[in-house]
Amino acid sequence: MPTTPRARARAQTMQDIVRIGREHLATDGAAALSLRAVARDLGVVSSAVYRYVRSRDELLTLLVVDGYNALGDAVDAALADAPDDPKEQLLILARTVRAWAHAEPARYGLLFGTPVPGYDAPADQTTTPGTRVITTMQFLFARAYERGMLTAPDPLPRVSSALSGSFEEIRGQFELDLPDWLIARGVTLWASLFGLVSGDVFDIYGTDTFADRGELFELQVEALLDMLGFSR
Structure with a gap:
């Protein structure tokens, strides 16, 4: 202070x-x-x-960091009172991301929308706040895996040595013992979640295509959790 x-x-x-x-x-x-x-x-x-x-770029960086931290704070606050259940916590995380994006469409657009021409966010300032939600997801994946809540695919997917090396770096970065298949599926869930939210916030679906986008989102997230390996 x-x-x-x-x-x-x-x-x-x-x-x-x-x-x-x-x-x-x-x-x-x-x-x-x-x-x-x-x-x-x-x-x-x-x-x-x-x-x-x-400069304008420095202002943009301040707003990017501010936005990522606001989203991260919203997720942390929502999870603070959540039940000790990784699946339920992932559902709450997903709903919180969507709610924040709808409440702050301009800030969400700055973070996950069309890049600003001529601006490159400096990684040394934006990576840590920008990965807060992803980091939380990784720990929830690990908690679910440790508790035996996830079913591994059979057969296990083949992963090249090069990609497995990338996964090993992720394991080391987060200090989590996640198998390759779970890292791959976790990345799919992360990318899909923000894709779903972007499709909704940016009205990619069209105005009158779905009667209830909230219900659609719940169905989509449940499908992603099924993909991750949770049982119903």
């Missing part, structure tokens, strides 16, 4: 810049973000805001 008046003032200004940036993201879109517009709403001359944020 900032301990001096100057540090506290700077921290507050940075919070205000991010808040105003979120407002402009929602109204104007990521590609139209402007530090000049942020400075105007902040009530300072444009040159003053550059003391805090040096």
Whole structure:
């Protein structure tokens, strides 16, 4: 926490810049973000805001990190009171991601929608917050596997030595003893979940195609959990 008046003032200004940036993201879109517009709403001359944020790309990075952490916080909060059941926790995680995306479509779009032209998110700043939900999923997969809740495919899929090496790096990164087949299926669940949410939030289905998209989502997530190896 900032301990001096100057540090506290700077921290507050940075919070205000991010808040105003979120407002402009929602109204104007990521590609139209402007530090000049942020400075105007902040009530300072444009040159003053550059003391805090040096470029549009730096502002975008702040918003990306802010968005990933907001999503991660929402998932953590939802799981805090969840029953000690990995399947139920994965259902809650999926519902929370969808609910957050619908509540924050502009922020979700920045994270998982069309890339902003000319902007590359710096991995050193965005990887850790960007993988919070994925990390939580990995630990839930591991917990379900350790408890014998998942049925392995028969026969086991063939995995090349090169891909198995990638899976070994994932095992080492998360310090989890997951078999190759579960890592492969876990990646499928992760990618499919965000694909389902994107299809819904970005209206890929069409306005009147399905009577109840919430019910459709529940059926889709149940199918993904079946794929992962849970029994009904």
